[in-house]
Amino acid sequence: xxxAKLNRRKDQLFGYFGVFATVLGLxxxxxxxxxxxxxxxxxxDLDFMKALPSRKWEKxxxxxxxxxxxxxxxxxxxxxxxxxxxxxxxxxEYATKGRLSNLLEINxxxxxxxxxxxxxxxxxxxxxxxxxxxxxxxxxxxxxxLLILPIIIVATxxxxxxxxxxxxxxxxxxxxxxxQTIWNxxxxxxxxxxxxxxxxxxxxxxxxxxxxxxxxxxxYVPFVAKSPMDEFTVLPxxxxxxxxxxxxxxxxxxxxxxxxxxxIVFLLNGLAVYLRNRSRKKFGM
Amino acid sequence: MKKLIxxxxxxxxxxxxxxxxxxxxxxxxxxxxATSSDKGSIGIDxxxxxxxxxxxxxxxxxAVAKDVQVTVGVSGTGGGFxxxxxxxxxxxxxxxPIKQKEIDACKENNISYLELSVAxxxxxxxxxxxxxxxxxxxxxxxxxxxxxxxxxxxxNWNQIRPEWPAEKIELYGPGTASGTFDYFTEAICGESGxxxxxxxxxxxxxxxxxxxxxxxxxxxxxxxxxxxENQDKLKLVAVDGGNGAITPSLETVKDGSYxxxxxxxxxxxxxxxAAKAHVVNFVKYYIENAGAMATDVGYIPMKDDEYAAENxxxxxxxxxxxxxxxxx
Numbered sequence: 376x377x378x379a380k381l382n383r384r385k386d387q388l389f390g391y392f393g394v395f396a397t398v399l400g401l402x403x404x405x406x407x408x409x410x411x412x413x414x415x416x417x418x419x420d421l422d423f424m425k426a427l428p429s430r431k432w433e434k435x436x437x438x439x440x441x442x443x444x445x446x447x448x449x450x451x452x453x454x455x456x457x458x459x460x461x462x463x464x465x466x467x468e469y470a471t472k473g474r475l476s477n478l479l480e481i482n483x484x485x486x487x488x489x490x491x492x493x494x495x496x497x498x499x500x501x502x503x504x505x506x507x508x509x510x511x512x513x514x515x516x517x518x519x520x521l522l523i524l525p526i527i528i529v530a531t532x533x534x535x536x537x538x539x540x541x542x543x544x545x546x547x548x549x550x551x552x553x554x555q556t557i558w559n560x561x562x563x564x565x566x567x568x569x570x571x572x573x574x575x576x577x578x579x580x581x582x583x584x585x586x587x588x589x590x591x592x593x594x595y596v597p598f599v600a601k602s603p604m605d606e607f608t609v610l611p612x613x614x615x616x617x618x619x620x621x622x623x624x625x626x627x628x629x630x631x632x633x634x635x636x637x638x639i640v641f642l643l644n645g646l647a648v649y650l651r652n653r654s655r656k657k658f659g660m
Numbered sequence: 661m662k663k664l665i666x667x668x669x670x671x672x673x674x675x676x677x678x679x680x681x682x683x684x685x686x687x688x689x690x691x692x693x694a695t696s697s698d699k700g701s702i703g704i705d706x707x708x709x710x711x712x713x714x715x716x717x718x719x720x721x722x723a724v725a726k727d728v729q730v731t732v733g734v735s736g737t738g739g740g741f742x743x744x745x746x747x748x749x750x751x752x753x754x755x756x757p758i759k760q761k762e763i764d765a766c767k768e769n770n771i772s773y774l775e776l777s778v779a780x781x782x783x784x785x786x787x788x789x790x791x792x793x794x795x796x797x798x799x800x801x802x803x804x805x806x807x808x809x810x811x812x813x814x815x816n817w818n819q820i821r822p823e824w825p826a827e828k829i830e831l832y833g834p835g836t837a838s839g840t841f842d843y844f845t846e847a848i849c850g851e852s853g854x855x856x857x858x859x860x861x862x863x864x865x866x867x868x869x870x871x872x873x874x875x876x877x878x879x880x881x882x883x884x885x886x887x888x889e890n891q892d893k894l895k896l897v898a899v900d901g902g903n904g905a906i907t908p909s910l911e912t913v914k915d916g917s918y919x920x921x922x923x924x925x926x927x928x929x930x931x932x933x934a935a936k937a938h939v940v941n942f943v944k945y946y947i948e949n950a951g952a953m954a955t956d957v958g959y960i961p962m963k964d965d966e967y968a969a970e971n972x973x974x975x976x977x978x979x980x981x982x983x984x985x986x987x988x
Contacts, residue, residue: 430716430957509748510733588735591705591743595715595732597722606703606731616734619864620712621885621958626866 530572
């Protein structure tokens, strides 16, 4: 066999492997979604969305849970975006490169690998006990914001790095200050990638259970939270609670709740893709 | 950039609208059967075993006093007592009596309380339906299988009784963090937490059900409710605690003959909270309805005179409180 032929064979084999890997992932996902769908779709109706939790599975609903998840999404976004983007801009544009910034960089990357329950323990001590917030929405949002902060900082930095130097130089050349350049040139161009990163991180946050259990999110909440200082539950808590119940009907409820959670995450991801494409077109990147 | 911000703000406002919409549906469906004008909130946390009963009582109580907001968490019995001893909750759910360490923590923070039993929970020893040799087992035999020294030694069925098959016992049980595990190990091995480590464990009892149902040589233990809901897939084993083999059932758990694998479930009421009228009424309602609710969610109710005794205990506790009950 000639060397060229061998290389072609290798190429072919790797192609097959790629197809296999892709199909495997898709088949598993399809099986999972099919299972959840066939279990949950029968329970999914407007009453299920409007009802409070109940000991009777056929009467139980997820109103406090899905509204809690939306609250957590919005509050976490409000807390994490200014801090995360601010830190990213500082590290990329202002911080002098040196040992200190290297150390910061490594630590931020490491933080992204810390198990989420550890953030729950930090949240419990700092927000719930020390700041005396109690196990309320705001404490949950702060905790989840901490959890996804590293991801957003890294995403912001990568987005800013991708902005062409020529644009910044042109801006300086016209006499703009650093802040004017960042606000009027760098951030608009980087925004699509930043928002993509933010939304993917938030999608992760709304799927978290462990840190919220630790800070004291509840399992039975008979009301819709009206302010960030209200106690709350979220969809993953409700699902977790239902899958461990002995009655089979609760498993169907859990499947239906998973469908709603999937829908929320799917919409978020779709939004991220849309924003990215839109901005790419606009700035021709 | 501005457009992106506009889009984001639009999404936020839609979310908020959706929330306030759900909100109006909630309060809009006001309850006409309200019989109490009590107002206030009651914070409950603790055992996930007791949770279904408390959830059921709280759910029914909405129809009685719609302005009393009862919230229930599932931090576990220990986690619940931690919050209770800091005065963070009004009532604590517990699947075991309070420990000395927790009593001390309450004393330190000047928290006094009352313990009330609300129902029984039976622990079932379970085998696979294809298992045709095992119908009953003694506590001593269970100990031989589950004690820490059994690890790597007691592996086959015929090591327990010679006539049983020479096949490996596949063991299934709840994880070490659960109250069910504490209670089983205490009742069987004589010390809470003393257990062999080489068994299939899961915090989710439904996984244990699937495990035992799928293996002819399996042996497991978990809450009786999980057997009741999966009777076609499992085989219930009678347990001999010294007075003959007893099969767990509503009757045998209720009258105490299914020993030692049945236990009472508790709620603990903070005395400061018990000075508030809406908490007092809720607790009375709890005792009154605990039996029916326990049955509904798969637990075993106590006898009527036992509930009457709990109620009397609560009344006595109330009159012993130095400050008279005040309405809020």
